[in-house]
Amino acid sequence: MADDVAAWVGEALGVRPDDPAPFVRALTHSSHAAGQAGDSYERLEFLGDRVLGLIMAEWLWELFPDEPEGNLSKRFNALVTGTVCAEVARGIGAVAHVRLGKQARDDGAQHGDNLLGDVMEALLGALYRTAGLDAARAAVRRLWADRIHAEDKAPQHPKSALQEWAAANRRAVPAYSIVDRSGPGHAPRFTVRVAVGKDEISAEGASKQEAETAAARALLATLIAQAAPPRGRRRR
Structure with missing residues (x-):
């Protein structure tokens, strides 16, 4: 050995x-x-x-x-x-x-x-x-x-990016809550929900931090997609 x-x-x-x-x-x-x-x-x-x-x-x-x-x-x-x-x-x-x-x-x-x-x-x-x-x-x-060198630009952490998006769009501050914790002590699984006003989404991770990051990334993508104008139309 x-x-x-x-x-x-x-x-x-x-x-x-x-x-x-x-x-x-x-x-x-x-x-x-x-x-x-x-x-x-x-x-x-x-x-x-x-x-x-x-x-x-x-x-x-x-x-x-x-x-x-x-x-x-x-x-x-x-x-x-x-x-x-x-x-x-x-x-x-x-x-x-x-x-x-x-x-x-x-x-x-x-x-x-x-x-x-x-x-x-x-x-x-x-x-x-x-x-x-x-x-x-x-x-x-x-x-x-x-x-x-993978990122030419300094990467933005998903939680920080979500908070900045919410502030820029005059939305509520993101709120995180643990929905579930499962698995043995050496291999836990966390489910975390993040909400910005009425918009919310949940994600899993091997730690609370990982689950929060995944949830923030997913909710930010959803909010940006919702805010985008329909194809073929431009905002005035």
Whole structure:
């Protein structure tokens, strides 16, 4: 197990560790670690989240020297989400190495964005601890390279975009409410409703934030479509 993880880490993150134990821990969910936080990825995730944030903030600051803080924040928030971290984890083959308890694996938790996003951050935490900031920086810049230039314009978060649309059109402030929470603790599903006045829509996600984002995106698209003039006619 340890030798396999060491070889995989060397390929995926660019540095083969002398001691693979931190990376084994970074791949271990609490359902496998019998609830012992020190044996699961949780502490490394805490560290890796901050490591990723520092590296990404530094990188954006270098790449976009003329952009104001607001635009940099939009880019930053779009690049460090759990969904993006999960996509990166899938891209390096982390799913095959995640360690779960039997029930969590049977439930398919190893494929969920929540768990994989946490694992990716934990791996970065382990890399930082064992090989230093330069190694972590090199890994992030390589693994996120195709994403950091994906938007020529700084992306607008759907919740912010919906709020700005509502204000510009003199509509009520968007209101969010949790409609349902289902699934086991390691793989929850949230259903959130967002309403702007009488217009409302619901969406699901693996976290409250993800569900709110999906709902905001869907409602904004609906409101824009409703406000658009019919084809063949122009507003005067």
